[in-house]
Amino acid sequence: MPQPISVADLPGLNCGVCGLRTCADMVDRLASQPGYLERCIHLSNHRIGAAGSHSDRPAAPKQAAATAPQVACTASVPCATRSAPATAVPFRDSLDREFDFYLEHFPEDPGPREILIPHNPMLTRELAIQRGDILLGRPLGMSCGCPITHCGVAMEVDLRTGVIVWCVTGPLQTRERGFKDLGYYIAEGYEGLITKSRVEPKIGMRYFFQPRMCMLQWRHSGLVNYLNRTAAGWQVRLEGLWIG
DSSP states (O other), rough: OOOOGGGGGOOOOOOOTTTSSSHHHHHHHHTTOOOGGHHHHTTTSTTOOOOOOOOOOOOOOOOOOOOOOOOOSSSOOOHHHHHOOOOOOBBBBTTSOOOSSSEOTTTSSSSSSSEEESSSHHHHHTTTOOOOHHHHHEOOOGGGGSSOEEEEEEEETTTTTTTTTEEEESSHHHHHHHHEEEEEEEEEEEEEOOOOOSSOTTOOOOOOOOEETTTTTTOOEEEEEEEEEEEEEEEEEEEEEEEO
């Protein structure tokens, strides 16, 4: 008899694509509707980039949990990266593309830091955005073109230029607390930590990297223009962002 699925078996992204608010809600639903697991695009064999199988069954949750970095978000606990097993550092994204390092967020932050400017910079003033506000928007165009709407909390706000630094935290807070909508924006850069890498980063070099909490688990590309060695790892800022 198969073992019941627990929250630890699921991706923990709380992305809401399955129609439920959280992965914990998915576990509750599976008690009466086991087939509901097929709605999780992160476990499905039919997702883009999934290895060869065309089975109607989703990938085994245990296998997915063992090979993919995991993220936990709850209402009371900020988003945090779960430690992946030491053997599960493939440096390949969900489309099987190689990259150079994972970008982790700072331990004191609720998520990865993204530097952005709205396509209409006046929105920063018109919406009276200030530190602590919950925001929603999507990076459009040459800067990234990410198909996922980003949600997060404002950390730094420049009312003169419209530039915002926020921590991307996932959609749960926007559902529970409301949000200010930035619409489309330009992703100017990322700041974070490198703790797992297959190369030694250097200023002035462009690298492929994967944000640890990226819902798509896709590689990004960025130019390193700030680098500082700390006890926790390399503190880095990447600008000139691309996806792919």
